Amino acid sequence: MLSMSKTLSLTRIERKMRLANNFLDWKQAALEHDALSGFENWKNKEDSKSYDNVNIRTRIDALKEFRRKEDDTGLLFALNEGIHGNQGGMGKSILYKLAKFGTKKLIEEYVDEIVDALEHISNIPESDEITREDKLDFFERASHCFGRSALMLSGAGSLGHFHRGVIKTLFEHKVLPTVISGSSAGAFSAAVLGTNSDEELAEVLFEEKGLDPHQKEIDSRPKKLIRQQNNTASLKKMVEAAIPDITFQEAYEKTGRMISITIAPYEEHQTSRLMNAVTSPNVYVRAAVMASCAVPGVFDPVMLTAKNVYGESQPYLPDRLWVDGAVTDDLPAKRLARLYGVNHYIVSQTNPLSLALMKGEQYMPVPDGAKKVMRLSTHEMLKSGEKFSRRYLRKMPDVGKTMSMFYSVMAQDYKGDVNIAPNFTFVDPQKLLGQLNSDEIKALVLEGERCTWPELEQIKVCSKIGQKLEQILDNHSEHNIKRLYKKRR
Numbered sequence: 001m002l003s004m005s006k007t008l009s010l011t012r013i014e015r016k017m018r019l020a021n022n023f024l025d026w027k028q029a030a031l032e033h034d035a036l037s038g039f040e041n042w043k044n045k046e047d048s049k050s051y052d053n054v055n056i057r058t059r060i061d062a063l064k065e066f067r068r069k070e071d072d073t074g075l076l077f078a079l080n081e082g083i084h085g086n087q088g089g090m091g092k093s094i095l096y097k098l099a100k101f102g103t104k105k106l107i108e109e110y111v112d113e114i115v116d117a118l119e120h121i122s123n124i125p126e127s128d129e130i131t132r133e134d135k136l137d138f139f140e141r142a143s144h145c146f147g148r149s150a151l152m153l154s155g156a157g158s159l160g161h162f163h164r165g166v167i168k169t170l171f172e173h174k175v176l177p178t179v180i181s182g183s184s185a186g187a188f189s190a191a192v193l194g195t196n197s198d199e200e201l202a203e204v205l206f207e208e209k210g211l212d213p214h215q216k217e218i219d220s221r222p223k224k225l226i227r228q229q230n231n232t233a234s235l236k237k238m239v240e241a242a243i244p245d246i247t248f249q250e251a252y253e254k255t256g257r258m259i260s261i262t263i264a265p266y267e268e269h270q271t272s273r274l275m276n277a278v279t280s281p282n283v284y285v286r287a288a289v290m291a292s293c294a295v296p297g298v299f300d301p302v303m304l305t306a307k308n309v310y311g312e313s314q315p316y317l318p319d320r321l322w323v324d325g326a327v328t329d330d331l332p333a334k335r336l337a338r339l340y341g342v343n344h345y346i347v348s349q350t351n352p353l354s355l356a357l358m359k360g361e362q363y364m365p366v367p368d369g370a371k372k373v374m375r376l377s378t379h380e381m382l383k384s385g386e387k388f389s390r391r392y393l394r395k396m397p398d399v400g401k402t403m404s405m406f407y408s409v410m411a412q413d414y415k416g417d418v419n420i421a422p423n424f425t426f427v428d429p430q431k432l433l434g435q436l437n438s439d440e441i442k443a444l445v446l447e448g449e450r451c452t453w454p455e456l457e458q459i460k461v462c463s464k465i466g467q468k469l470e471q472i473l474d475n476h477s478e479h480n481i482k483r484l485y486k487k488r489r
Contacts, residue, residue, distance in 0.1 A: 009036060017100070018423075021446070023169070026453045030101035039099040046106045050095050052088035056110050059087070063113050067120065073129050076121055076138060083114060083142045085344060085462055093417075096458035103461065111461055115468045118142075122472045136476060143469040147343030149177040149462070150336050152416060155184025155326025156350030157295075157432035159422075161441045163189040165448020166348040166420050168205040175459050178470070179340045181274075181332055183262040183325035186348070187292035191243045191285050194251045194259030218435045232300045234435070239289050247307050248288075249281035258340060261288040262325030262332055266301040270320065272328035274335045275304075282306040283316055291322035298433055299323075326351065331416065344462055345416030346455075348448070352432065418459055420451050 013033045020026035034040040046053045059078075066075035085091050090107045102108070122139070126132050151170065153163045163186060170176040182190030196204060244251075252258060260276040273279070275288040283306045291302035301323050306316035330351060336342040424447075436444075 006036065018450070020450065020453075023172075023449075023453055023456075026450070027101060030454075033100045034102075037100075043099055043102055043105050046104065048095075048104065050092055051090050051104070051107070053104070053106055055088040056090060056106055060106075060110050060113050063117050067117065072121070072124055075117060076130060076134070079114075079117060079121065079142070080138060083146050083465060085146060085465070091417075091462060093458075096455075096461075100454065102457045107461060111464050114465050118465070118468050118472065122475075139469060139472050139476075143466070143473060144341060146466050146469060148179055148341050148470070149344040149346060149459075149466055150179040150181065150333075150340070150342040151177045151346045151348065152331045152333070152336075153180070153182040153186030153189050154330050154347065154349045154351045155186055155292075155324065156352070157185055158434055158436050159350040159352075159432065159444065160185025160189060161436065161444035162350045162422055162448040162451075163348050164205070165445040165450075166452045167193065167448075168445065169449050169452040169456065170346075170459070171201065171205060173456055173460070175456070175463055175467075177346065177463070178256060179258045179260075179336060179342055181260040181262065181336060183292055183330050183332075184295070185293065185350075186330075187261045187289045187325060188239065188242070190259045190261060191239075191251075191289045194248075194255055194257045195244045195246060195285055197255055215438060218437055221437075232294075235293055235299060236290065239286055239293075243286050243289060245284065245286060247282050247284055248275065248277040251285055252277040259285075260332065260336065260339075261285070261292050262328070262330070263288060263291040263304075263322040264325050264328040266296075266321035266323050272325065273322070274332050274339075276339070278339055280306070280316075282308070284313070287316070292325040294323045295433065296323050296327070333416070344466070346418045346459060347416035347420065349415075349419055349421045417462070418455050420448075420455055422447050422451060 010033060013029050013036070016029040017026055017033070020029060031040070034043070046057060062078055063075065066072075066078060087110070090104075090110065095103045095107065118139075121130075121135060124130065126135075151167075153160075153166075156162065163182075167176065167189060176193075180190045180193055182188070192204065193201065246254070248259070258276065260274050262272060262274055264272045275283055280288075283304055287302065287305045291304060294300065294302050301321035303318060303321055304316040305313050308314045331345070331347060333342070333345055336345075422444075
């Protein structure tokens with residue numbers, strides 16, 4: 001057991017971490033905490049019941065031996081045995097939650113060794129033993145096996161400024177995935193990412209460039225008991241100011257980022273759509289964002305627009321209207337997996353309902369397995385409730401539609417592999433659809449940064465190999481995902 005003085009010291013350090021205003025201060029405090037708590041020693045010890053350290057050590061030693069002997073054929077064969085993110089159980093979340101900064105040094109060593117080996121194979125000259133085709137075949141299979149990381153941005157109304165802090169941190173540390181999805185407020189952030197180059201994005205993230213053209217006017221207003229709410233006109237002006245008038249295809253060609261925006265049908269008997277450069281290349285990003293942000297009953301439903309074969313704007317599915325994407329598919333994990341080979345999800349979660357469910361589950365005094373069973377049972381009950389509503393509320397269509405939306409929202413899975421959520425538990429309802437002043441926005445952005453710092457090392461470890469494979473394949477454009485986006489002329 002820890003002594004009282006050590007406990008007090010750890011509490012003091014945790015407060016320092018919580019109030020840190022930049023990553024370096026937070027990291028210093030986190031390392032201080034690990035040294036005092038004993039987890040720095042834990043990181044240096046290879047053995048643990050949480051993962052197969054023997055398997056990982058054996059793999060590292062084998063790869064190093066092939067490199068030492070300059071046996072490229074043997075190295076490629078060893079790599080061919082399999083590259084995946086959970087080698088020996090190294091992807092288990094518990095391994096990244098014990099220490100405040102980092103995980104087992106053995107895991108970090110393994111990832112670095114794999115990355116170095118991949119780079120080496122990529123750079124060796126062609127030969128009869130290892131041809132260009134051999135290398136490309138290996139890298140494609142390895143990439144397919146390892147999978148991609150994706151960033152999913154939830155709906156959250158004005159709390160979506162939290163996403164900006166998450167994005168800022170991932171961008172700064174060069175771990176921002178190229179696959180990004182967003183719904184509702186998350187759609188706005190995803191669109192900013194997908195339509196701005198790295199240089200433009202740096203200006204938005206680090207130079208505190210205002211995204212709302214009326215921000216100065218909002219800041220000048222006296223504080224009132226009732227917060228002024230956003231409306232369709234104000235939302236449209238903000239979207240037009242922050243997002244260029246381009247299609248999903250044009251956005252990808254500009255940034256290389258694969259953004260997807262979820263929209264929900266306004267009419268019954270329709271299904272939600274995932275708009276992106278693969279499924280809807282000619283649809284305007286602005287229109288998709290407006291639709292995804294159209295909270296039913298608050299903003300007007302939206303008809304999409306797209307560019308026709310002559311480069312002219314025209315209605316897209318003119319007999320359909322669309323609303324808030326968070327209603328039906330806040331985090332479209334399955335669709336991203338199918339379209340882009342994603343198997344690792346980073347979730348920036350600010351949906352108040354989801355936060356309440358996550359917090360409640362966190363404190364339930366039952367094993368994780370039992371929580372999973374309860375979650376699945378709840379989902380099945382909600383599906384049954386939705387069927388009941390559709391059958392018996394046909395004569396009250398407005399009530400039936402509302403109940404269907406409620407069941408749809410409740411039945412969704414709001415978690416990923418890495419979950420970044422604000423620490424506050426109460427959300428002022430007035431803030432959700434209200435216009436925030438600059439100080440409130442800065443506070444939410446900083447909260448997003450602070451909540452991302454503890455997850456950075458896990459993200460780096462889990463995505464480093466995938467990023468290297470993606471980088472290598474990017475040098476062979478005919479063999480990567482860019483072929484899905486090949487412009488049809």
